[in-house]
Amino acid sequence: MRRLAATLMVLLPIAGIAGGVTASRYVGLPGGTFRSALQYEDAKAGVRIAPFALMREPVTNAQFLAFVTKHPQWRRDRVASVFAESRYLSHWRSATELGPAALPQQPVTWVSWFAADAYCQSIGARLPTWSQWEYAAAADETRRDARQDPAWRERILAWYSRPSNTALPRTGLQTPNAYGVQDLHGLVWEWTDDYSALLVSGDNRNQGDADTAKFCGAGALSMDDRENYAVLMRVAMLSSLEGADATANLGFRCARSAK
């Protein structure tokens, strides 16, 4: 299957030229050195980001329905429980119908990491890494790195204080950021490929036993940028999840190598 995905990755640029839809679903981001809000002991000079392509919008219910129709092992009534918990796609009317609680243009939520990963692989892509996501999400509408602007931070934080029991807006309503990516803030949380790489030191859920060696190597991550609560919340959330987990506000988008 991986080999198939690799083959598709090679073929996709050609397909992209043939069909404009495939090409416009992604936007290319330039590479660069990026200062993460996370304090990486091993990368004090910054994280190097290679050029990559990211989906402009999160994956929608309609797109995910097309995926489970084509790959029925990911239907909620057929998925292996090791890959998705019982609430997986529980807001859909049935295993193959969206219904009123899951409109076609809303971002898909209630998806596990394994399902999100399988979706991306099925179209010759993968989930973005945390660094890629954070890099893309540092931009506002005009600047590639707006993170030092208190007004921008306030705007993002305002989203987190909104009640989460209201229906999700559709994707693509927000103004694209400086890279042309939409909805990175203010719509849903998003899975990253390396969600389980975020070993945050504040995470002491499993440290009751003094003999338990939670981390091997150079120790856990800590926050370098204590003002950046929005990023902190994302990291805390991802670091608390297992791969089969699904939540009402957690979706995803895919990434692939730059053409």
Place this chain on the structure above:
Amino acid sequence: MKPAILKFLTIAALAASAASPAAPGAAKTATPLPSDSVYQLPLPLTDQDGRTADWRQRRGKPQLVSMFYTSCQYICPLIVDSGKAIERQLTPTQQKRVGIVLISMDPARDNPAALRSVVDKRKLDTQRWTLAAPPVADVRAAAGVLGVRYRQLADGEFNHTSALVLLDADGRVLARTEKMGSRPDPEFVEAVRRAASAP
């Protein structure tokens, strides 16, 4: 000549079953995999002898599974210690009924020679122990079903959580422990004993 042919046939059979994830372990058992089995994930593993087989081939026998990498200085030797310590608390019959698999999170460096060097250095009996590496692209998913978290550092080392996971014969998680070292968690040892005593 005959053994050589047999060996070839075995490899061919393994390769065939590894290449058809639609029919996992079909040669071994006809019953479908339980929904909560980690073997739902196809995972080709290349071991210390350079043999590649999907981990579903291990179905039929309880397994003690952990993740490690060979160049690890700190916790990973403790993972081997833990496995050995648990083995010592089993009877010889029980020992034969449990497989031990250490899966590398560093396939780029953990080729069969690197894995073999740990087997030799730690004097591991490959009748019971398997050290193996999956393809690079499969490591995160393998860690996902085993509940292991890791991050590769800029220098190639890893931060990671350490866990020993006990699987039943069908790949369902029976017990797990994050207590490493030569004095294993008694409850976990008891779970291994029970699994190794089941008919």
